[in-house]
Amino acid sequence: MDKFLIAFVFFYVWYAAGIAIGYHRLLSHHSFRCAKAFEYFWILGGYLAYQGSPIWWCAMHRAHHKWVDTEKDPHSPKFGLWRGYAGWIVPHTSKFPEHINPKLQCRDLFKDPVYRFIDCGSRFGQAIWLNITFNMLFFTVCGLLLGWQVGVAGLVASYVVFQMPLIVNTCCHIPKLGYKAFTVEGDDSVNVWWLGILAVGEGWHNNHHAYPGASRAGLRPHEVDFSYMMIRLGKVLGLVTHINEPHSLRKRLNRPRRHGAIARFKRRQRSQKLSSAS
Ligand SMILES: [Zn+2]
Ligand SMILES: [Zn+2]
Numbered sequence: 001m002d003k004f005l006i007a008f009v010f011f012y013v014w015y016a017a018g019i020a021i022g023y024h025r026l027l028s029h030h031s032f033r034c035a036k037a038f039e040y041f042w043i044l045g046g047y048l049a050y051q052g053s054p055i056w057w058c059a060m061h062r063a064h065h066k067w068v069d070t071e072k073d074p075h076s077p078k079f080g081l082w083r084g085y086a087g088w089i090v091p092h093t094s095k096f097p098e099h100i101n102p103k104l105q106c107r108d109l110f111k112d113p114v115y116r117f118i119d120c121g122s123r124f125g126q127a128i129w130l131n132i133t134f135n136m137l138f139f140t141v142c143g144l145l146l147g148w149q150v151g152v153a154g155l156v157a158s159y160v161v162f163q164m165p166l167i168v169n170t171c172c173h174i175p176k177l178g179y180k181a182f183t184v185e186g187d188d189s190v191n192v193w194w195l196g197i198l199a200v201g202e203g204w205h206n207n208h209h210a211y212p213g214a215s216r217a218g219l220r221p222h223e224v225d226f227s228y229m230m231i232r233l234g235k236v237l238g239l240v241t242h243i244n245e246p247h248s249l250r251k252r253l254n255r256p257r258r259h260g261a262i263a264r265f266k267r268r269q270r271s272q273k274l275s276s277a278s
Contacts, residue, residue, distance in 0.1 A: 007153035015161035018045020031215035059102035093124035172205035182210035201225035214246035
């Protein structure tokens with residue numbers, strides 16, 4: 001059981017950070033530059049969590065940012081919880097409207113032969129079958145070489161982490177589930193603390209929407225951003241050459257709403273003290 005748990009935690013962190021660092025912050029937003037080995041290591045993590053073709057994934061995500069919480073947003077929960085969670089996947093698998101078409105929106109990623117190969121000519125069904133086949137082979141080899149507990153842990157972690165981006169897409173665009181650190185016009189994104197932890201930094205989603213090009217999403221001391229820590233570690237190891245930091249963003253931080261009443265109360269107390277002293 002210990003072996004299973006250790007392997008599960010390892011795979012969970014690798015897969016979740018693979019999506020956050022590889023698919024999201026690197027390929028979708030180019031928020032840092034790194035060695036190909038570092039890039040492929042994290043992309044493999046995300047691929048093992050059934051994220052499919054990185055080109056398809058990035059096309060959907062770029063459309064999400066560009067058309068956030070409008071009809072053109074592939075997965076805004078504003079138009080139904082199911083659509084926000086997974087109902088958006090099937091309508092965006094074969095006929096692509098221009099603003100989502102991977103061939104138009106992800107020309108940069110088509111330059112990479114590995115991504116071109118696993119995209120299967122933007123045929124979603126084939127790309128998913130390739131992903132499933134690869135993963136089954138990977139888990140089987142892990143099981144044979146390292147013990148069945150390790151193979152099963154890899155498989156279970158992949159299904160758990162597969163849920164993470166779907167839950168982030170949904171919960172982090174429902175205002176009552178979190179707080180806004182930034183006000184962005186027409187954008188319902190919020191920071192959700194428990195997803196900040198479970199999705200290794202991706203839950204600080206309102207921060208991310210305020211500055212999508214930043215490699216860091218957690219900005220306050222309590223907003224732990226494991227993925228950003230891994231990117232910093234890559235810099236220390238010489239694998240990451242440039243990091244896009246959100247310096248200007250940190251100065252624009254709003255107070256979280258839940259502190260607003262306390263702040264007003266304290267201001268009132270201060271002014272009462274001053275008036276009674278004078
Ligand atoms: Zn979003
Ligand atoms: Zn993004």
